[in-house]
Amino acid sequence: MALDTGALGQKQGGGAGQARAPERELIDDCVHCGFCLPTCPTYVNWGEDLDSPRGRIDLMRGLRAGTLEMTPAVAGHFDKCLGCMACVTACPSGVRYDVLIEETRALVERTYARGLFDRLHRAMIFSLFPYPKRLKALVVLLLVYSLSGLQWLLRHTLLPLLPARLREMEALQPKVTAHNLFATLPERVAAQGERRLKVAVIAGCVQRVFNPGVNEATLRVLSAEGCEVVIPRGQGCCGALSMHAGREHESVEFARSLMQMLSGEQVDAIIINAAGCGSHLKDYGRILQTDEARAFSAKVRDVNEFLAALPPRARRHPLQRRVALHDACHLQHAQRIFAQPRQLLAGIPGLTLLEVPDGGQCCGSAGIYNLVEPGSAEQIGARKVDNVLATGADLLASANPGCTMQIQKILRERGQSLPAAHPIEILDASISGTPLP
Ligand code: SF4
Ligand code: SF4
Numbered sequence: 001m002a003l004d005t006g007a008l009g010q011k012q013g014g015g016a017g018q019a020r021a022p023e024r025e026l027i028d029d030c031v032h033c034g035f036c037l038p039t040c041p042t043y044v045n046w047g048e049d050l051d052s053p054r055g056r057i058d059l060m061r062g063l064r065a066g067t068l069e070m071t072p073a074v075a076g077h078f079d080k081c082l083g084c085m086a087c088v089t090a091c092p093s094g095v096r097y098d099v100l101i102e103e104t105r106a107l108v109e110r111t112y113a114r115g116l117f118d119r120l121h122r123a124m125i126f127s128l129f130p131y132p133k134r135l136k137a138l139v140v141l142l143l144v145y146s147l148s149g150l151q152w153l154l155r156h157t158l159l160p161l162l163p164a165r166l167r168e169m170e171a172l173q174p175k176v177t178a179h180n181l182f183a184t185l186p187e188r189v190a191a192q193g194e195r196r197l198k199v200a201v202i203a204g205c206v207q208r209v210f211n212p213g214v215n216e217a218t219l220r221v222l223s224a225e226g227c228e229v230v231i232p233r234g235q236g237c238c239g240a241l242s243m244h245a246g247r248e249h250e251s252v253e254f255a256r257s258l259m260q261m262l263s264g265e266q267v268d269a270i271i272i273n274a275a276g277c278g279s280h281l282k283d284y285g286r287i288l289q290t291d292e293a294r295a296f297s298a299k300v301r302d303v304n305e306f307l308a309a310l311p312p313r314a315r316r317h318p319l320q321r322r323v324a325l326h327d328a329c330h331l332q333h334a335q336r337i338f339a340q341p342r343q344l345l346a347g348i349p350g351l352t353l354l355e356v357p358d359g360g361q362c363c364g365s366a367g368i369y370n371l372v373e374p375g376s377a378e379q380i381g382a383r384k385v386d387n388v389l390a391t392g393a394d395l396l397a398s399a400n401p402g403c404t405m406q407i408q409k410i411l412r413e414r415g416q417s418l419p420a421a422h423p424i425e426i427l428d429a430s431i432s433g434t435p436l437p
Pocket of ligand 1: 030033034035036053054090091094095
């Protein structure tokens, strides 16, 4: 493929960060076959090769060889990548695009001088989202904002004049209640009946604050299935958001701290119910390159994966619902977890499981993607919502908080609604015999 080097800028010799561009061997695994192109949401958006996996790998090759420099155009093609990993599962040559883009994002952060507003916007995101206590302070502000009438006033006056990124942030906010503020998790939950396994649960950051019901359902289901559950106190962020945005050092510090928090308990498995976090936790061994990190990662299980492998013990009550299952990218592509949530939901009497057309495509949430690339995220999200609605479902099952927020936001903008729940909340409702919204 001929690179548009005129638009991208030629590099004169070596430069800062060249030593950390992705390894040549990983880059050369790409044989330019193009099988990944139709699976790539940004290629579907614009039909541009440089916004496809193949084109981005070519840019990495240019950076590695020193024939390209990190111009705004080059950095922009990497920024527009969702990190959805649809190209990883589509690639017949086994190209490790996950590793390639992770290393390239770190290179972008080290070598590319972002504009002032971009830096401020990212600084705000990363001083907020990885910190549950700060997110709780945000919940207070959101409660005041929505209950005082300020939200109505802003939406009808100044908001349309604000930059797209700020409008997107405002539109994405989920409905919050006092439960978001005061929900706490116990430190330990006993197994119901004879104990089968002992597990630790990672509470997540956004999950803990914005979807406390998902963690509560996780504890109830694990207990009902005979697991003793520990939820170590003082857990911080797992570092997924930071790593997926190229903030390597910050991410590694989060990872070390979380491993330390969980080191006091001997458990059979470490359970996570947020897809993006799970994929990153399973990567600690590769990232940190220590025996401790490898042992930690080996025990990490997504909650769907864990329960699907555990013969069911708790009785399932019927749920007469038509459920569209949205596959989060970091479940289906990054962790290759596809059959397990289907298996769990299919085990609920009365439930009709519906497949979302083109379900391998991202919803546009992708970590902080919809906060930094709102235009592209909107295009991608609109396709996802069309496909979800085409199922005729009366409930959406989504295993990642970011995906749920993104799909709900687009539905609200269209004046439509579809209740959403994590698969574990649906299973919990069936086991406990309580109705879902
Ligand atoms: S499918 Fe794999 S080998 Fe083919 S172009 Fe895409 S990344 Fe390269
Ligand atoms: S990670 Fe997703 S958006 Fe990025 S190149 Fe691969 S398919 Fe395209």
